Amino acid sequence: MTDSCLNSCRLINQPLISKAKNKETMRILFTCLLLMLLFATGFSKPANLKPKPIDKRQNETPYEKFKRQHVDAKMTAKKCEAEIKNKQIYNVDNSCKDTNTFILSDYEKVKAICNGHGSPHKNTCLTESKAKFSIVKCELKNNGGRKPNCQYKGKLLTNRIVVVQCGGLPVHFEKDIVTFESNNAAIGKIPMDDTSVPTNIHV
Template sequence: MKTPFNRPEETPYEKFRRQHVDAKMTKKQCDTEISNRNTYKIDNSCKETNTFILSIPAKVKSICRGDGRYDENSGMTYSTATFRIIKCKLKHQGARKPRCQYEGRLLTNRIIVVKCEGQLPVIGRASADLNAHGN
């Protein structure tokens, strides 16, 4: 079966990894990487933001395999290690594929918050900078 983007069916983890994990990305690569990874909304409009975790997949998976703290209230798991991330923010609201242009920012010392299914991350976000909270 194919997805709306003509890719073979992805698992939720594969989609998470494709859209959010890249050990070598730089903040100047947002436009290229979002386009290459086909990271758009279902209606082909541009995502307002997309976050890339600068890590190898195994380290991100480990959040769901014992290296994370599960929060019963939210159902999310918080990484115990901190990560560097690239946050790509859309420059022109309402833009549509292929005119998605992003400004990238490198953010450091971030806790990653993920939803785990079958010990794999499937949805995620980055928390605030720990230094801003005096940690």
């Protein structure tokens, strides 16, 4: 083949080779861009999606709810705010409870109130404990507060009979009753609700 023919072939094929190279370059650029987008998306998701706190109120039985809200042997008066937040003790509408009482005992002793170690409370379906317990009563300071900004003042109270609702197991804390020994050595009981303490009784 003559030189002129070869040159003619090169001129004809040059645009075809150029187009093929351009297509290959565009394909590579598109692939790189797609990988960069996927890479950036993968790193941005953890920053935007914070893990939701576990709601301890979901799928618990009435007894489990009672334990979470009212039984804690290691509770102290200074831990009201921290423990109420940690245990997620709020009203159903996430408003702050006015009062929450913790029984300072183990589960078995509290459970026993409904299994032979309790007595009927007056003419009600409630049961009062035969044993006396120490309790921590947490009272709301910021009325109208809502989760998680609940501020409480705690009080340690001793020699308390606790009144609960039983369903085979304790399922509701009703109130506590303070017991005292008078001058004639008679044992007396003063009923108390969750929000009041008689001024003539030293606790």
